[in-house]
Amino acid sequence: MSESSSVERRPRGPDDSQSPATPFVATIPKQPPPESRESIRVRQLVILSFWAIVVFLGLPIWWWTTSVYRARLPLQEMEDWAEGKSCRPTFPLEIVVESLSLQEPDINRIVRATQHALDDQNDFSPHHLRLRVGSNYAAANSSQQQWQYDSPGHNELLYQESNRPKESALTVRLAPQSGLATARAELQTHSTLLYILYPLALAPPASSTSFPLANFVATQLQDLFAEEQAIIAHTLTLNPSSYGSHQPPASAGQLASTSNVPMTVSKDHRSGRPRALSPQLAARLASRATRALKYAPTYHITISLFTPNAWPSSWEIEPAIAEYLTPLLDSASIISNFTIDTQTQLYASFSPSVQEPQYDADRGVWTLRQEDLSSFINAAEWPLSPSIGSGPTLNFIIYVPDSATTPLTIKESQTTSWLIPQWGGVMILNPSLSLGGTSAQASKLSKEDIQPALLVFSHQLLSFLGAPQSPPSIPLQLQTLTRVRAASLFQSASATLGSLARLTVALPSIAIPKTVSTAVEVTLDHLEATCNALKDGRFNAALEHAKTAEIAAEQGFFEKSMVGQVYFPDEHKVAVYLPLLGPVGVPLIMSALKELKRMWLTRHMSHPGP
Numbered sequence: 001m002s003e004s005s006s007v008e009r010r011p012r013g014p015d016d017s018q019s020p021a022t023p024f025v026a027t028i029p030k031q032p033p034p035e036s037r038e039s040i041r042v043r044q045l046v047i048l049s050f051w052a053i054v055v056f057l058g059l060p061i062w063w064w065t066t067s068v069y070r071a072r073l074p075l076q077e078m079e080d081w082a083e084g085k086s087c088r089p090t091f092p093l094e095i096v097v098e099s100l101s102l103q104e105p106d107i108n109r110i111v112r113a114t115q116h117a118l119d120d121q122n123d124f125s126p127h128h129l130r131l132r133v134g135s136n137y138a139a140a141n142s143s144q145q146q147w148q149y150d151s152p153g154h155n156e157l158l159y160q161e162s163n164r165p166k167e168s169a170l171t172v173r174l175a176p177q178s179g180l181a182t183a184r185a186e187l188q189t190h191s192t193l194l195y196i197l198y199p200l201a202l203a204p205p206a207s208s209t210s211f212p213l214a215n216f217v218a219t220q221l222q223d224l225f226a227e228e229q230a231i232i233a234h235t236l237t238l239n240p241s242s243y244g245s246h247q248p249p250a251s252a253g254q255l256a257s258t259s260n261v262p263m264t265v266s267k268d269h270r271s272g273r274p275r276a277l278s279p280q281l282a283a284r285l286a287s288r289a290t291r292a293l294k295y296a297p298t299y300h301i302t303i304s305l306f307t308p309n310a311w312p313s314s315w316e317i318e319p320a321i322a323e324y325l326t327p328l329l330d331s332a333s334i335i336s337n338f339t340i341d342t343q344t345q346l347y348a349s350f351s352p353s354v355q356e357p358q359y360d361a362d363r364g365v366w367t368l369r370q371e372d373l374s375s376f377i378n379a380a381e382w383p384l385s386p387s388i389g390s391g392p393t394l395n396f397i398i399y400v401p402d403s404a405t406t407p408l409t410i411k412e413s414q415t416t417s418w419l420i421p422q423w424g425g426v427m428i429l430n431p432s433l434s435l436g437g438t439s440a441q442a443s444k445l446s447k448e449d450i451q452p453a454l455l456v457f458s459h460q461l462l463s464f465l466g467a468p469q470s471p472p473s474i475p476l477q478l479q480t481l482t483r484v485r486a487a488s489l490f491q492s493a494s495a496t497l498g499s500l501a502r503l504t505v506a507l508p509s510i511a512i513p514k515t516v517s518t519a520v521e522v523t524l525d526h527l528e529a530t531c532n533a534l535k536d537g538r539f540n541a542a543l544e545h546a547k548t549a550e551i552a553a554e555q556g557f558f559e560k561s562m563v564g565q566v567y568f569p570d571e572h573k574v575a576v577y578l579p580l581l582g583p584v585g586v587p588l589i590m591s592a593l594k595e596l597k598r599m600w601l602t603r604h605m606s607h608p609g610p
Contacts, residue, residue: 047591054588068509071517075501077524082498087531089490091127091232091483094537095221098134099174106204107133110174113211117218126236127229129221134171168192169479170224172217176200183213185220192475194220227468228480230281231288235487284469291421292466295485295492297547298337298391302424303457305445306348306382307400315445317342323447324454328461331478334540335465335485339391343383350399351378357405366401367411373418376426394464395424396457398450406430417456425460427453483539489546490530493523496553503557509570511561519556523549 080086097114099107111131118129172194183198202213293299305315321340329338353375357366368376377384377397384395401408407430409416416428429449466484467477497520504512526549533542 068511070512078497078501081494089534093169096168113214296391300393316447320447320450366405370412486543489550493549493553522552
């Protein structure tokens, strides 16, 4: 046996005395021949090449094909606009004071005293009135402007004017009247003129510093714009950080629930916080929030004529719209655009769930119950489309009842019209005596017959647009609506930018295309222009910029490529990559670990420790 082999002898046992000794041989398995340096180097190069392909080719291709484009956004600037740090909008309303009977020193003293009284009464500094003397304050003989008050007892003011300031919100004309005991104010319903008629005893004396007339004018002006100020204050405080208020905004329901609770809060001119609303004003704001539609660039108006009989089968609706409704729509075109269509439906009875009209013998009229008005619309048979085109639809219905149930009114209120919040309005048009004659006369509604309905629809349209209930002057209501819409769109666009900034930070894997970056730039530019226009009192220009900012902000936030990836969580990525990376990654990782282990053992054996 060679020296390399080994023999192991087993010791004898008690039973082995008779058997010969048998040797037990244990063999060692043969080891593979040692690897050459060349084979080790080849194996290392193979492993290294695979990892080089993965690291320098596979990962870049994967990163390039799977990464999403994220355009740079000015996140901090967007957050500043959303939090009200970049701009605090103000609403300076210019009031022009004119008088033909007062000289320049007297009217200047009245204006200064009135301005001081307004500043003391104002409890929301961003919305303030600024008085100035009109250019024709002492032009008694001027031919450019002539106005006079008619006979006593007649509540209409006759005036003829030219060169009126176009940027002013209101013109106040002071006119002394003999025979008056106290001063009174008369606002023109179809203009922006406020006449202050005062007795001669209230004429400002040359040496006096007390002006009862100035206090009266200041109170009238404050009352005229009180609702507008409350609406704008409520709109702006939807962003608590804009004006230092840290209280959450009151909702419409909260306003309604607090309408019976007296509220008194001290004012703070420095922070610009609005005083808590009075119960009456809170009820108005709650009603406005319930009725008004959300702003849209275009509204569609559908005027429908429904009758349970075969008459009237035609109506002069086009000339009636042109005369009674189009002037209002033209005036409101600065706020939104309007489209109109009309339709007629014969044999259209109201909903069968409505109780039949009851005859009131005391008043000689047929009546509908108040609780039946909510189900008056027969949606199953009346062709009323919920929406036409891109904008919301307002439905205005003229219902001509059967001659057997005429006149038809609402039992509780004795009125013939009502408003359905955020949907439309209904007007019961009782046929006149002329229509109750021959069938030829009853087959057509004239323009004059339609006039009452269109006038009612005009007031209802202003309610849907969000116009305040006061002042009663339609031009002043439209001016107020312009400022309110500018404020609401300004706040909405700013809030949308803030939401987009937070969404960008919260979802780092979401795509941000170039169109979103462009939309953000457009929004920021027009928000800045809106802020400057508001500070300068250019409210029409401010509204135009605010509309552009709102549209751009909405387009950027609701970009299609962004919205699609909002709902793609990381769990989906794991489910996609794991079946692909598992079979490829495990062999690469295990081979690299084994080679590293071999290299460590070889190094350890060649340099044994102590």
